[in-house]
Amino acid sequence: MQKSYVQIDLKDNIIVAITNLEKGLVTSVAGTEVTLKEPIKQKHKFALYDFSVGDELFMYGVLIGKATKEILSGTAITVDNVKHASATFSAAKEQFVWQAPDVTKFKNSTFKGYHRKDTKVGTANYWLVIPLTFCENRNIDVLEAALSEKLGYQTKKDFAVDTDALIRNYKAGASKEKLLNTPIIATHEEMAKKRVFPNVDGIKFLKHDGGCGGIRQDSETLCKLLAGYIANPNVAGATILSLGCQNAQISMLHNALKSLNIDGDKPVHYLEQQGSLSERHFIEEAVKVTFLGLIEANEIERKPAPLSKLVLGLECGGSDGFSGISANPALGYASDLLVALGGSPVLAEFPELNGVEQEMINRCATEKDAKKFYNLMRAYSAAAVAVGSGFENNPSPGNIKDGLITDAMKSAGAAKKGGTSPVVAVLDYTEQVTKPGLNLLCTPGNDVESTTGLVGSGCNIVVFTTGLGTPTGNPVAPVLKMSSNTNLYERMNDIIDINAGTVISGEDTIATMGEKILEHIIKVASGEFASKAVLHGNNDFIPWKRGVSL
Structure with a gap:
C-alpha cells in the first residue's frame, strides 16, 4: 500500500510527500503529530518541527541545508526559506563494515558477451x-x-527509410500507385537481419x-x-x-x-x-x-561470461523528489549485488557527492584512496568557487521544481546509486577501472559529460536513473533509463527501459527492484534486446575539458 508521506531516516526533520497533501492533514511521524498548515506538493518536503533562522535541516540522515527564515512545522521547505549546507569532512577514515546481500539467485548466472584479448568482455x-x-x-x-x-x-531512429526500394521500382517502370504501396520502412530488428x-x-x-x-x-x-x-x-x-x-x-x-x-x-x-x-x-x-x-x-x-566481467556505470539525470527514494537506492542494491558477484560498479558525478564525502571516505578500502577522494573533492569545489560558482549551484530548475531544493539534498539521494559496499578505487577522469568492486570516478554532474567519462574509463553498460525523463544514450555502451515514478514511465515509455515507481507504490521493495534491475542488465548485456537509447540512436558524446562543469 502506497504511503502518503515518509521519513527516510530517523534523524530527518523534514518529511517527503509521496502524494499531494492537503492543508489541515494531521500527520504522525516518529511519535510527533504535525498538522499541515498549507498544501504540500508531491515529492516536496514539509517541516517536522519549528525551525529558527540558522537551524539545520536533515534528510537521508545528513545535513542538507539551513533555515534562512522561521519555518513552522507542517509548512513547505522551499528555496525561499532554506539555503544549501553540507557536513564538513576530513581525509581521516572511520571504521567501516559491509554486509553483502544474498546473491544465491545469481550465483550461476552468466551473460553472452564479446571476449577480448585482454580478458575483458x-x-x-x-x-x-x-x-x-x-x-x-x-x-x-x-x-x-x-x-x-x-x-x-540505423542512424538516428529505431527504423530506417529504404529509399533504394523506391528507386529500384521507379527505374523498373513502376506506376505511381505501386510506388505509393512500396514498403520502405525497416524496423531495428529487420535492419539487423540485413x-x-x-x-x-x-x-x-x-x-x-x-x-x-x-x-x-x-x-x-x-x-x-x-x-x-x-x-x-x-x-x-x-x-x-x-x-x-x-x-x-x-x-x-x-x-x-x-x-x-x-x-x-x-x-x-x-x-x-x-x-x-x-x-x-x-x-x-x-x-x-x-x-x-x-x-x-x-x-x-x-x-558466455561471468557477471564479474560487467563494469556498470551508475548515472542519474533529470532527477526528481523520488529519485533518492526509489530509483537510486534500487540501483544501489543492484550495485551491491554486482559487487558481491565480483563485478565493478562505477559511481561518478563528484559535485553530486557533496554532503556525503565523509561516508565515501569511510568506505574507502585504503587510506591512499580516501586521501585521493578528499583531494579531488576539495580541488573541484575550489575550482567552482574560483569562477564565482559552487556546488550549491548544481541543482537545475527542473530539480528544484520537483522538490530537490539544495545540492546536498540532491547529492544525498544521488549517492544512493553507489549502494553500501566498500570503495575499492578512486579514479580521476580518464583513469581506467581495473579493480572489482565499487569504483569512484571524478566527472562533472552534467549527464552526458559524466556518462561519456564512465564509458571512457571502461564501463560496458550504464543504468541511468531519472525522475523527469531524458533520451540520453552513449555511442559505445548501452544506457538503460530507469524512472523513479510510474507516471514518467507511462508518459515516456518510448525512452524509459525500467520502472522503479513500483517502489513508491509499494509493489516492490528496494531489494526486489534491485534484483529486477540486475536481471534486466543481464538480458541487455547478452544482446537479447536493445536499450531504448540504442534503438533511437542516442549517441551522446561530450568530452570534459576539465574546466568547471557542474
Whole structure:
C-alpha cells in the first residue's frame, strides 16, 4: 500500500510527500503529530518541527541545508526559506563494515558477451571512427553517410527509410500507385537481419569540438579519453582521422593506447589528411580500412561470461523528489549485488557527492584512496568557487521544481546509486577501472559529460536513473533509463527501459527492484534486446575539458 508521506531516516526533520497533501492533514511521524498548515506538493518536503533562522535541516540522515527564515512545522521547505549546507569532512577514515546481500539467485548466472584479448568482455561489438580534431567532423559525416545504412545500421531512429526500394521500382517502370504501396520502412530488428556484418552491432562516429585550440592539457585529456573508448571491451577497433597540424597528434593517442597496454590487441588505423594525395583519396582509404576492420570484427561471436566481467556505470539525470527514494537506492542494491558477484560498479558525478564525502571516505578500502577522494573533492569545489560558482549551484530548475531544493539534498539521494559496499578505487577522469568492486570516478554532474567519462574509463553498460525523463544514450555502451515514478514511465515509455515507481507504490521493495534491475542488465548485456537509447540512436558524446562543469 502506497504511503502518503515518509521519513527516510530517523534523524530527518523534514518529511517527503509521496502524494499531494492537503492543508489541515494531521500527520504522525516518529511519535510527533504535525498538522499541515498549507498544501504540500508531491515529492516536496514539509517541516517536522519549528525551525529558527540558522537551524539545520536533515534528510537521508545528513545535513542538507539551513533555515534562512522561521519555518513552522507542517509548512513547505522551499528555496525561499532554506539555503544549501553540507557536513564538513576530513581525509581521516572511520571504521567501516559491509554486509553483502544474498546473491544465491545469481550465483550461476552468466551473460553472452564479446571476449577480448585482454580478458575483458564486451556487451556489444562496435567499430569506431574518430576525428582527432573538430576539423575532421565534416569528413566523419561523409563516412557515416557512406557506411551506416549501406551496411544495415540505423542512424538516428529505431527504423530506417529504404529509399533504394523506391528507386529500384521507379527505374523498373513502376506506376505511381505501386510506388505509393512500396514498403520502405525497416524496423531495428529487420535492419539487423540485413546487416552485412551480423556480429558487429554498429559503426560509431565520435564527433567532438576538441583536439585543437584551448590548452594543450585539453588535447592530452581528449586523447586519453579516446584511448579509453578504443580500449573499452565493447569496441573491436577504430579508424582515426587526423588533419595533421592539430594539438591532438596521432603520436599522443598512440602513446595513450600504449599506456593502457592494449596497443596491438585491437586494429587501429591512423589516417592523416594533410599527408594524403587529396580529400578523395583520404575518404576512399578511410572507407576501405574501415570495411576491412569490420570484416575482422565480424569474426567475434557472443559467448558466455561471468557477471564479474560487467563494469556498470551508475548515472542519474533529470532527477526528481523520488529519485533518492526509489530509483537510486534500487540501483544501489543492484550495485551491491554486482559487487558481491565480483563485478565493478562505477559511481561518478563528484559535485553530486557533496554532503556525503565523509561516508565515501569511510568506505574507502585504503587510506591512499580516501586521501585521493578528499583531494579531488576539495580541488573541484575550489575550482567552482574560483569562477564565482559552487556546488550549491548544481541543482537545475527542473530539480528544484520537483522538490530537490539544495545540492546536498540532491547529492544525498544521488549517492544512493553507489549502494553500501566498500570503495575499492578512486579514479580521476580518464583513469581506467581495473579493480572489482565499487569504483569512484571524478566527472562533472552534467549527464552526458559524466556518462561519456564512465564509458571512457571502461564501463560496458550504464543504468541511468531519472525522475523527469531524458533520451540520453552513449555511442559505445548501452544506457538503460530507469524512472523513479510510474507516471514518467507511462508518459515516456518510448525512452524509459525500467520502472522503479513500483517502489513508491509499494509493489516492490528496494531489494526486489534491485534484483529486477540486475536481471534486466543481464538480458541487455547478452544482446537479447536493445536499450531504448540504442534503438533511437542516442549517441551522446561530450568530452570534459576539465574546466568547471557542474
